[in-house]
Amino acid sequence: MNQDHQQHLDMISERARQIMDSENIDALVATSSENFYYLSGHQSAFMYTLRMSEVGLAVHFRDPGRKAIIIMNDFEAAGFTGDPARYEIRTYPTWVDVDDPLNLKGGSYQGKRPVSPQAEEMFGVLQQVLEEYGISRGRMAVELDLMRHSSVMALRKACPDISELAEAGPIFTRLRAIKTPWEIQQLRKACAYAEAGVEYAVREIEPGVSAAGIVDAFRRSLMRNPDGSTPRFHMISVGDHFAPVQVFDTRPSRPGDVIKFDVGVEVAGYGSDIARTFVLGEPADATKRIYEALRRGHDRLLQMIEPGMPMKAAFQEGMSVIRAAGLSQYNRGHLGHSAGLSLAAEEGPFISPSETAIFEPNMVVCIETPYYGHGIGAIMIEDMLLITENGVERLNRLSTDLVSL
Amino acid sequence: MNQDHQQHLDMISERARQIMDSENIDALVATSSENFYYLSGHQSAFMYTLRMSEVGLAVHFRDPGRKAIIIMNDFEAAGFTGDPARYEIRTYPTWVDVDDPLNLKGGSYQGKRPVSPQAEEMFGVLQQVLEEYGISRGRMAVELDLMRHSSVMALRKACPDISELAEAGPIFTRLRAIKTPWEIQQLRKACAYAEAGVEYAVREIEPGVSAAGIVDAFRRSLMRNPDGSTPRFHMISVGDHFAPVQVFDTRPSRPGDVIKFDVGVEVAGYGSDIARTFVLGEPADATKRIYEALRRGHDRLLQMIEPGMPMKAAFQEGMSVIRAAGLSQYNRGHLGHSAGLSLAAEEGPFISPSETAIFEPNMVVCIETPYYGHGIGAIMIEDMLLITENGVERLNRLSTDLVSL
Incomplete structure (x- = not known):
């Protein structure tokens, strides 16, 4: 120790x-x-x-x-x-x-x-x-x-x-909810490993790849890390099969399919939780429209979160922005959560309408704006943020653009 | 399906x-x-x-x-x-x-x-x-x-x-406790994958390897399987550090160290649970003596288990044989258990003194004779058995000899 x-x-x-x-x-x-x-x-x-x-x-x-x-x-x-x-x-x-x-x-x-x-x-x-x-x-x-x-x-x-x-x-x-310097160090690493896994898997994506194939690539990427870090979860979906599964789809992907990574890696018992969405070839108009509305909400959260702000205020503002940006029926229990030890990935306090907590320095929180639609699939952006003395530091570095593969 | x-x-x-x-x-x-x-x-x-x-x-x-x-x-x-x-x-x-x-x-x-x-x-x-x-x-x-x-x-x-x-x-x-043909199929595969993992890791063992290094090799071996099978557990110990850990030892091994694999692989939600012990170079006399006593108990269990036998009778006989063979203080809550879905690896019925169940055809049970000693380490043999109409089929194929590496 x-x-x-x-x-x-x-x-x-x-x-x-x-x-x-x-x-x-x-x-x-x-x-x-x-x-x-x-x-x-x-x-x-x-x-x-x-x-x-x-x-x-x-x-x-x-x-x-x-x-x-x-x-x-x-x-x-x-x-x-x-x-x-x-x-x-x-x-x-x-x-x-x-x-x-x-x-x-x-x-x-x-x-x-x-x-x-x-x-x-x-x-x-x-x-x-x-x-x-x-x-x-x-x-x-x-x-x-x-x-x-x-x-x-x-x-x-x-x-x-x-x-x-x-x-x-x-x-x-x-x-x-309040992290020590040692905890922040583990979460930074967990976030970096997860992003490296996404990048590695994305490079391996070829036409027709299945969700099972992408999961396999993500898991292989983690085997390269020196410290025995393991995936905590890899909710990877391809096309319109958006439901979380334990047994991954071997169905080949098709042009226009969205590929959603919602993944976490464990380092010293601390887990990251990040998400990115890609598209095979040209995205459908509906996909572009939904993605853009989610990203506006995400960007607004990134911009507004600071110490002293009530979490429920962030929820209300994030939801309003997404609804105003075209997803008028957008519905959701929370737009983020504290991250750390929980094996269930999400832990309190939550960026939710009933939360009484405020953002404080040395919290590490995930902000997420997920969308799941029948006939559409999963579309999602999730970042990990360290709350600093006067704002936030984003721990992710991957682009939040909807990247075509 | x-x-x-x-x-x-x-x-x-x-x-x-x-x-x-x-x-x-x-x-x-x-x-x-x-x-x-x-x-x-x-x-x-x-x-x-x-x-x-x-x-x-x-x-x-x-x-x-x-x-x-x-x-x-x-x-x-x-x-x-x-x-x-x-x-x-x-x-x-x-x-x-x-x-x-x-x-x-x-x-x-x-x-x-x-x-x-x-x-x-x-x-x-x-x-x-x-x-x-x-x-x-x-x-x-x-x-x-x-x-x-x-x-x-x-x-x-x-x-x-x-x-x-x-x-x-x-x-x-x-x-x-009674397995269907489909379940037996998954458990056979889970056992074969675990043994292949042990064999692979053993081939990679070099002087000075640590428990963490062996775990890494075991995990890499499973990545070669086509169906996304994952390790359920890998309680691998080297030398006298026998306690089960979540964070593996990076201490280099030394000549004479025992290396114990107690590992399981998951296939379609069904987990194997097998164990083998190796020794780096020449075993110490105490190691040989303990190993021999445990193996006599193990062999006796293999020989005697059949449909209709009460599990408690197997426990009593196994314990007597081990004690008579030189481990007069051998102590243990059970000498085996049913195997299958349990994420904790062991599930009832148990080969224990308080068990009321009898062995029945189409049960899959693990028999185990583990020894853990301060200054000695972990020494263990564990096999998976399918109870048949008139005896048992051993699902393991690795030798039960104490193999020197």
Whole structure:
């Protein structure tokens, strides 16, 4: 873990304590892959690779005299890379045994191994910690909304005295929306890799190429990066088949087809999310007309976003511009979102009519003006922006023109 | 969708109805990515790519006169590939707008678009269906254990009259454990791709290679496959760093290091899970001794598993053999598991002491005898087996010797 990453963790930790103070929260508990990583600096393979949630806990305390506690199964904990000065590790047994034949760690666990992950055991360790720290009757914030129903039941059973389980979702959203210098560095790289992937795939596009072929080229491009970055998603559509799919179309493209890239690359757990649209040969009049209206909205957002502006104001203005530019029926839940850890690509705050957040320096947000039409296809521009002290820095460098291939 | 896949869906549908009859369940509802795909034949990009759950529902009815109902957002539903004779699609609005400027589908949705997925809206559609079908006071099985807490709350609110929400988990486990010919075909391919990846990576191993380098070779190997198969996981460890990680070690290997591959490849949503161990140069005596004990257990499992045998008996015998062969403290929650759709690689039934299932023809199971030791590393053999009418067919073909590289 380099110094920038350490500093990032310090900054989060301090800001988390401020929020916990103001909301009277004694312990903030992360259970999802993203928030466990955010608080611990450790990407859990059980959570990311095996897609399990509630198999590890990162517990942050309001009391600055307390180290954060990381609760993990003993198998995965053997590879925890965090700083021992900052974190204390507590373990619970899982189905995998860890032996210690040379007595390097002081003997191995002898009890019965469970068949599969045991949330009860893990929350039992949490209860012990809360008791030791004298806050077993305190106020704890957990990711109630995201947790599995069975985990919420197990948590309530294991920690019966806790006076209130508060929803941690809004706290994490507020924390994560403001990026540290280390996070901005990862997102810049993720954006650059995604653009390089689009450029590479575009160069390989030949008449008749299919969506599956373009996805393959995009994935091959990422294999050239030195740091194991992987695609997070590649919603690539060709022609009028605009729906998001997991199994890509092998249908050959035809002259006039639009080709939409909506792609993201992961760097150190941070994902980019950008989009560009191309056309095979000459675009149809409808395509040109729609593209132009979307771009006017996009340009207006780029021009107007600045610190202090309410996100809902950006939504309203962007929608008005697009409607006035000819797409009078344009409809949409949001015109952008914060970017970072979320595996679902989009995360709050949203550039939406119901958002109460304002743009602030060191936010990284995506602005997007997507259009999907039966008989037309997908047409979209999406940029990532870093909010600066007095405006925005666009992280993308590809042209926003509708380029003919 | 080819004929084998259609036949697969027919077989599942029929077996699901038998179980629903015997358990008096009127509607079986899939909410997870795996079970939605299992019942619908459609891999949802929202669920797989964007890792969202409870954004689509596949509803199967006990009444054979009722088509299955698929509830999806209107954006993704535009690409549903299932047979209209078998499924009826109902949609709910999401934040993405779908336009219909040429009036190909009969006009587009004009209402307000939400900011993010709305479980309430989706379960509201479910309630309408249950009312239409006269079973809004019936018995419904849902994936209660896996669902998010907030989704369970939304479901209870939307369907207040349902007399009982039964846990669907055991029904899906029972259904999924027996594979159709189409599923066996996908798992064979997934196993072959994983072995080809191991072989390719092994050929590239040079003195000093790191775990990150081996992972890179494994991933490159898969890029050569024609059908877009991707790694599901690659738990590759070198030397004594045995813990599962998401960020791979760049530490150079040293003579005597063990190299463990525990890898899976995805084909049409079905994942393989196999493991092999190699050693750089001459193995240490401890490594040879541990390997030999594990292999005796593995060989015994291979030899003894047959239809009708209780899984717990295989566990007990495997553990006894390994312990008698020198690893007297060997400890483990299970010695294998069913394989198939689960993104977590392992799924029930398990070869464990508490399992009540028996081996049955057309199950595909993994048998595994993993060892992880501080100062030693990871040593492991894992094979995939198809249970046949009178024994097993091993799907792996790589040697189970401890090969020196």
